[in-house]
Amino acid sequence: MQTIPGEYLEIDRKARVYMPYQDLTLRSATERVCDFGDVVIPLDSDRAMLEASRCIHCPDPAPCMLACPCHNDIPSAMWLIEQGRYVEAAQLYRQTSSLPEICSRVCPHEQLCQGSCVLNKTHEPVLCGPLETFVTCYERKMEGVAIPVGPPSGRKVAIVGAGPAGLGCAESLIQKGHAVTFFDSKPAPGGLLVYGIPNFKLAKEVFFCRWGDYEKAGAKFVGNTYIGNDKTIDDLFKEGFEAVFIGVGVGIDAKMEVPGEDLPGVYEATDFLMRGNTDLNLLPEDQRERPSIGKRVAVIGGGDTASDCLRTALRIGAEQVICLYRRTEKEMPGGKKDRQMAKEEGAQYRFLTQPVKFIAGEDGQLAAIECIEMKLGEPDAKGRRKPVPIEGSNFSVAADTAIKALGYWPDPVIGESTPGLETHDWGLISVVDKETGATSRAGVFAGGDVVTGPDLVVTAMVSGRKAAIAMDEYLRGK
Numbered sequence: 001m002q003t004i005p006g007e008y009l010e011i012d013r014k015a016r017v018y019m020p021y022q023d024l025t026l027r028s029a030t031e032r033v034c035d036f037g038d039v040v041i042p043l044d045s046d047r048a049m050l051e052a053s054r055c056i057h058c059p060d061p062a063p064c065m066l067a068c069p070c071h072n073d074i075p076s077a078m079w080l081i082e083q084g085r086y087v088e089a090a091q092l093y094r095q096t097s098s099l100p101e102i103c104s105r106v107c108p109h110e111q112l113c114q115g116s117c118v119l120n121k122t123h124e125p126v127l128c129g130p131l132e133t134f135v136t137c138y139e140r141k142m143e144g145v146a147i148p149v150g151p152p153s154g155r156k157v158a159i160v161g162a163g164p165a166g167l168g169c170a171e172s173l174i175q176k177g178h179a180v181t182f183f184d185s186k187p188a189p190g191g192l193l194v195y196g197i198p199n200f201k202l203a204k205e206v207f208f209c210r211w212g213d214y215e216k217a218g219a220k221f222v223g224n225t226y227i228g229n230d231k232t233i234d235d236l237f238k239e240g241f242e243a244v245f246i247g248v249g250v251g252i253d254a255k256m257e258v259p260g261e262d263l264p265g266v267y268e269a270t271d272f273l274m275r276g277n278t279d280l281n282l283l284p285e286d287q288r289e290r291p292s293i294g295k296r297v298a299v300i301g302g303g304d305t306a307s308d309c310l311r312t313a314l315r316i317g318a319e320q321v322i323c324l325y326r327r328t329e330k331e332m333p334g335g336k337k338d339r340q341m342a343k344e345e346g347a348q349y350r351f352l353t354q355p356v357k358f359i360a361g362e363d364g365q366l367a368a369i370e371c372i373e374m375k376l377g378e379p380d381a382k383g384r385r386k387p388v389p390i391e392g393s394n395f396s397v398a399a400d401t402a403i404k405a406l407g408y409w410p411d412p413v414i415g416e417s418t419p420g421l422e423t424h425d426w427g428l429i430s431v432v433d434k435e436t437g438a439t440s441r442a443g444v445f446a447g448g449d450v451v452t453g454p455d456l457v458v459t460a461m462v463s464g465r466k467a468a469i470a471m472d473e474y475l476r477g478k
C-alpha cells in the first residue's frame with residue numbers, strides 16, 4: 001500500500017508525462033573496459049529530483065509496486081525524492097527491502113518496476129533503480145544506516161548461507177530481537193554478491209558497507225564452514241540454535257559431458273568469476289590466484305552469467321572474446337541490457353553453435369574447440385525451439401581459454417545429511433509452504449535459489465524476509 005497517497009492526489013499527470021527524461025549516463029565502452037569500476041554514472045541531486053518528478057503517481061496499487069518482488073512503495077519514494085526528502089525516501093525502501101542499495105544496482109529493472117511503469121506506453125519509464133541507488137547512497141553518507149534491533153528474545157537462530165536469502169532472513173530476525181549467527185562455506189559473507197556478480201555491476205564496498213550494519217546489529221559470522229560436511233544441521237540444534245534457515249543457493253556448475261572438459265584452460269563460470277573479480281584475500285586459501293587466460297577466450301552459454309564472463313574476460317586482458325550459443329539470439333535467456341553492454345565492449349557472438357569437444361595443443365593446454373552447427377527444431381515443453389545438430393557441419397574455433405556458463409545445480413549434501421528434510425530429485429529443498437519457507441523438518445526453514453533454482457537477488461532476499469516472519473512465530477510458540 002502507498003504510504004502517502006493523500007499528498008499527491010491533485011498532481012497534474014499530463015504535465016509530468018512531458019517532462020524531460022534524465023537519460024541514464026554510462027561510461028563509454030572504451031573507458032569502462034579498462035577497469036572494474038561502475039558502468040553507470042550516478043544521478044546527482046538535481047537530476048534525481050527531476051527524474052522523480054516524472055512519476056505520474058498511478059492509483060494504488062501502482063504497477064511498479066506490484067512488479068517489485070519486495071513491493072517497494074515506489075510512488076511515495078518518488079514523491080519524497082522530488083521534494084529533496086532523500087533520507088525519508090531511503091528509509092521507506094528499507095521498510096520493505098533488506099538490501100535496497102544492492103537491489104537498486106543489480107535488479108533487472110526493465111523486467112520489474114521500470115518494465116511495468118505506465119510511461120513505457122508512450123515515453124521512457126521513470127528510472128526507479130538509479131533513484132533508489134541515489135537515495136540509499138545519500139542516506140549512508142549523510143545519516144548513516146542502522147538495523148533497528150528488537151528487545152532480546154533470548155532465542156538463537158542459525159542462518160546457513162550468507163547470501164541475499166540469508167541476509168533478508170537475518171535482518172528481519174534481528175529486528176524481532178533474535179540472536180543470529182551465519183554459517184557459510186566461504187571465508188566472507190555475501191554469497192554471489194561477493195563471489196559471483198562482477199564488480200562492474202556491484203562494487204564489493206557496497207555490500208561490505210551494508211554488511212557492517214549487520215555486524216553492528218550483533219550478527220555473527222562463522223566462515224569456512226560447510227554445513228553437511230564440517231557439521232550438520234543437527235549439530236547446530238545441539239549447539240543450542242532453536243531454528244535454522246537454509247539459504248545455500250545453487251553453487252555447482254552444470255557440466256557439458258564432452259571430451260576435454262577438464263583440460264587446463266577450460267574454466268567453470270563460478271570459479272572464473274570468483275577469482276576474476278574478488279579480492280584475493282577474500283577467496284578460500286587454495287584459490288587465491290587470478291584465472292590465467294589467453295588472448296582468445298570463448299564463453300559457452302547464453303544467460304547473464306555468460307555476459308558477466310565475457311565482460312570479465314575483456315577486463316582481464318583477453319583480446320578476442322566470443323560467446324558460443326546453441327540457439328539464436330532470440331532464445332537467449334540472458335537480459336538484453338547486459339548483452340548490449342558486452343557487445344559495446346567488444347564481445348562477439350556466434351549463434352547456433354554447440355561445442356562438442358575441447359582440443360589440446362602440443363603443450364597440453366586448450367587450443368581449440370570443436371563445434372557443430374545447429375538448427376532450430378520443434379518447441380520444447382517451455383515453448384523454446386530445440387536446437388538440433390546439423391550432421392557433418394563440424395568446425396573448430398581457436399581458443400586458449402574456454403569458460404562454461406551453462407547453469408547451476410544445488411549441492412545435495414544438506415538434504416543428504418539432514419534426516420527428515422525433503423528435497424526434490426535434483427537437490428532443491430522442498431518447502432511445504434512457499435510463503436513461510438517451512439520445510440518438512442520442524443524448525444528448519446529455507447529460501448532463495450536452493451528452493452526456487454537460479455533466480456534473482458531480490459527474490460532470494462524476499463523469501464528470507466518471509467521465512468523470518470514464520471520463524472519468529474515458531475520461536476515464540478515454542
Ligand SMILES: Cc1cc2nc3c(=O)[nH]c(=O)nc-3n(C[C@H](O)[C@H](O)[C@H](O)COP(=O)(O)OP(=O)(O)OC[C@H]3O[C@@H](n4cnc5c(N)ncnc54)[C@H](O)[C@@H]3O)c2cc1C
Nearest residue numbers: 161163164165185191192227248249448449455456457460
Ligand atoms: C554470475 C552471476 C551473476 C548474477 N547476476 C545477477 C544480477 O545481476 N542480478 C540479480 O538479481 N541476480 C543475479 N544473479 C543471481 C543471484 O546472484 C542469485 O539469485 C542470488 O544470489 C541467490 O541468493 P541465495 O542467498 O539464494 O544464494 P547465494 O547468493 O548463492 O548464497 C548462498 C551462500 O551459501 C553458502 N553455502 C553454500 N552451500 C553451503 C553449505 N553447505 N554450508 C554453508 N554455506 C553454504 C555459499 O557460500 C553462499 O555464501 C547472478 C548469479 C550469478 C551466478
